[in-house]
Structure formats: C-alpha cells, structure tokens
Amino acid sequence: MTRATGRPDGRLDGRPERRPAGRRRGRLRRTLLAGLVAAAVVVPVSAAASPDVPAPAPAALPEHTALPDRYEANRAGLAEAARMAREAGRTGRAAKLEAMGAEGTARFLAFDGRGRGRAVEVLGDLESADRIAVLVPGSDTTLDTYQRFRAGAVALQRHLLAGHPRSAVVAWLGYDTPGTVSPTVLSTGRADAAAAELGPFLDRLARTAPPGARLSLLCHSYGSVVCARTPTGPAVTDMALFGSPGTGASSASELPTGARVWAGRGGADWIGHVPHVRLGGLGFGTDPVDPAFGARPFAAGPGGHSDYLKPGTASLDGLTRIVLGTAPSTPIAPSTPEVPHA
Structure with a gap:
C-alpha cells in the first residue's frame, strides 16, 4: 500500500501530476495572451505620447458633391494642414x-489632419473603374506613416x-488605428468604431461606381478585424484577410457579408505566432487561415508581415487576382510554404 507523502498537490505516490495535453496547451495560450496584455500596458502608446497636431476641420461637403470638386476641396484642406503644422513647429508632420x-x-475623398489623422485616397479613375479594391490598413497607420501605406496601394x-485598365484602388485610412503595442490592439473596440464608418462608405462608393462594378475589401492585420465586423452590400464581392490576428468570429460564415472570404499569410509573418484565442474580450479567436475557419486560401508566399503588397511577391499577385475575379477556385493549402525561384 502506498503511503501518503504530504505533498501539497495531493499526490500519494510522490510523482508529479500529469495534466492532459489539452489543458497544458490551453494554459500556455492563456499565459502568452496575458504576456501580450502586460506588454501592451507597460509600453507607452505612441499616439498618447504625441500631442495633437493643429489642423483645420475637414471640409463639410454634401454627399452629392462631384468627385473633382471633392478632390479639390480636400487638397486645399491638406495644404492648409501642412501650413498650420509648420507654423506650429511640427516640421515632421x-x-x-x-x-x-x-x-x-x-485625389482624396476625405482628409482630416487633426491628431493621428485620416485620409481616403483614390488611385485611378473611380468614375470609370469596374474593378475597385478598398485597402484597409492595420495598426500604427497614421498620417505620419501614410507613405508606407500608400506605397502598397500604388503597387x-x-x-x-497591367491586367485590367478599368481598375482603381481606394486607400482607406478612415479610422483611428490602434498602436501595435497597446491594449486597444487586443480588442475589437477600434474595429467596431471603424466598421461603423466603413460600412456606409462602401455603400456610397457602390453608388458612385459604374453599374455592375465589383468591389473588393483587402484587409491587412488589424484591418482584417475591421472588415470582418463591417456589414457589406451585394456590390462587395470579395473580402481578403491577410496578416490577420483573427476576426473575433469562429468561422467565415459568421461574418456580416455575402462576399467570398479569402485568407492568406506569408511564411515569415510573425503574426502566425500570436495565440488565436479569445478570453474576456481580448484576442480574436480562430485563425482565418485555419481550414476550420472556412475561408478560401490564397498563396501568400514566404514574406513577412509588411511584405504582402510589395512588387514581385506572390501575395500581391494573389490579391490582384482576387480583385479581378481570376483567383483560382481550386483550394491551395494555406500551410504549404512557397519556395522562391532561384
């Protein structure tokens, strides 16, 4: 008969208790998520550390304002914001x-130079385009980092x-993005507020575009959380989530859209190591590239988190095909890494 050892864990044989593998994995995920939260709390948020930048209020334009007049009014607001920033000694901004x-x-459909700033820019001829991509950025995209975001839109x-002359891209910095290291980047709060802006914008864009035009939402990183919470009308035919931390939903069928939902992640994207859990309103749950989520996979190549729209990449080619409606219908295993050509 085995004698009790008096161990605090209650074991009678002196051996350590062996927890089921599922419990150990769950504990590890909770520990990793707790670490992310702790880091977010102790590291200063860049937006909070930077005082507001003086700028004029956005141009108040009626909805029916013609596009050329809208572009001109927002260019004037941009120039005035630059002048005010320089006079205030904010030379960097x-x-x-x-x-x-x-x-x-x-061509700006909207511009607001106050604070972190907002801008919605059109690349191409919106009035004639029948293939329109709306690019939604992720965390730490502000007017101070706008050129990096714009470079992807230009590419x-x-x-x-090159494949369809009647194409346009809308670079939609229409919300206050969270800081990459901040409590807000772990919750859906900013995404819910952004979705309330993005949904009506898409409706207006559909009315502006030529009849029958296809709209695609291309959503990077935290922007994928925004898109996944945005109700879309029938004009939005495709939604691509890339570099996504999750969406807050357990499957693509739960998203408020009738669009085809795609997901891809580069082989060197660090976000693949983020725990895909949701605890107490923090985290975003199921990984969109997990087959269980139900999204259509697209090949994203071997790149990193900021490489999806770089010229010459498989990810840029895949996203272009989604917008043009020529993406392959045969499923591509999302976990299969792409080997670059020698």
Whole structure:
C-alpha cells in the first residue's frame, strides 16, 4: 500500500501530476495572451505620447458633391494642414503632409489632419473603374506613416492596371488605428468604431461606381478585424484577410457579408505566432487561415508581415487576382510554404 507523502498537490505516490495535453496547451495560450496584455500596458502608446497636431476641420461637403470638386476641396484642406503644422513647429508632420500633396493631383475623398489623422485616397479613375479594391490598413497607420501605406496601394494599382485598365484602388485610412503595442490592439473596440464608418462608405462608393462594378475589401492585420465586423452590400464581392490576428468570429460564415472570404499569410509573418484565442474580450479567436475557419486560401508566399503588397511577391499577385475575379477556385493549402525561384 502506498503511503501518503504530504505533498501539497495531493499526490500519494510522490510523482508529479500529469495534466492532459489539452489543458497544458490551453494554459500556455492563456499565459502568452496575458504576456501580450502586460506588454501592451507597460509600453507607452505612441499616439498618447504625441500631442495633437493643429489642423483645420475637414471640409463639410454634401454627399452629392462631384468627385473633382471633392478632390479639390480636400487638397486645399491638406495644404492648409501642412501650413498650420509648420507654423506650429511640427516640421515632421508638415513634411509628411507636403509629400502627400506634392504632385498637386492627389485625389482624396476625405482628409482630416487633426491628431493621428485620416485620409481616403483614390488611385485611378473611380468614375470609370469596374474593378475597385478598398485597402484597409492595420495598426500604427497614421498620417505620419501614410507613405508606407500608400506605397502598397500604388503597387496594387499598377499590378491591377497591367491586367485590367478599368481598375482603381481606394486607400482607406478612415479610422483611428490602434498602436501595435497597446491594449486597444487586443480588442475589437477600434474595429467596431471603424466598421461603423466603413460600412456606409462602401455603400456610397457602390453608388458612385459604374453599374455592375465589383468591389473588393483587402484587409491587412488589424484591418482584417475591421472588415470582418463591417456589414457589406451585394456590390462587395470579395473580402481578403491577410496578416490577420483573427476576426473575433469562429468561422467565415459568421461574418456580416455575402462576399467570398479569402485568407492568406506569408511564411515569415510573425503574426502566425500570436495565440488565436479569445478570453474576456481580448484576442480574436480562430485563425482565418485555419481550414476550420472556412475561408478560401490564397498563396501568400514566404514574406513577412509588411511584405504582402510589395512588387514581385506572390501575395500581391494573389490579391490582384482576387480583385479581378481570376483567383483560382481550386483550394491551395494555406500551410504549404512557397519556395522562391532561384
């Protein structure tokens, strides 16, 4: 007969208790998520550390304002915001704004230079385009980092035009993105607020576009959380989630859209190591590239988190095909890494 050892874990034979593998994995996930939360709390948020930048209020334009007049009014607001920033000694922001309007032909559907800022820019001819991609960015995208976001939109537009001349890209920085290291990036709060802006915008865009135009939502990182919470009308035919931490939903069928839902992740994207759990309103649950989520996979190549729209990448080619409606219907295993050509 085995004698009790008096161990605090209650074991009678002196051996450590062996927990089921599922419990150990669940505990590990909770520990990792707790670590993310702790890091988010102790690291200063860049937006909070930076004082507001002086800028004029956005142009108040009636909904029926013609596109050329809308573009002109927002270019004027951009120029005034740059002037005010420079006069206030915010030379860094002033230079960024001046770069945004340097060509004098930028087409902004909306612009707000206050605080972190918002901008909705059109690349291409929106009035004639029958293939329109709306690009939704992730965390830490502000007017100060706008050129990086815009570079991806430009690369996408050029790739689209090579296959379909009547194409346009809308770079939608229409919400206050969370900081990459902040409590807000772990919850759906910012995404819910953004979805309330994005949904009506898509409706207006569909009315502006030519009859029968296809709209696609291309959603990067935290932007995929935004898109997944945005109700879409029939004009939105496709929604692509890439570099996604999750959506807050357990399956694509739960998303408020009738669009085809695609998912892809680069082989070197660090976000694949983020725990796909949801606890107490933190985290986003099921990984969209998991077959159990039910999204259509697209090949994203071997790239990292910021590489999806870089020229020459498999991910840019895959996203372009989704927008044009030529993406292969045969499923591609999302976990199969792509081997670059020698």
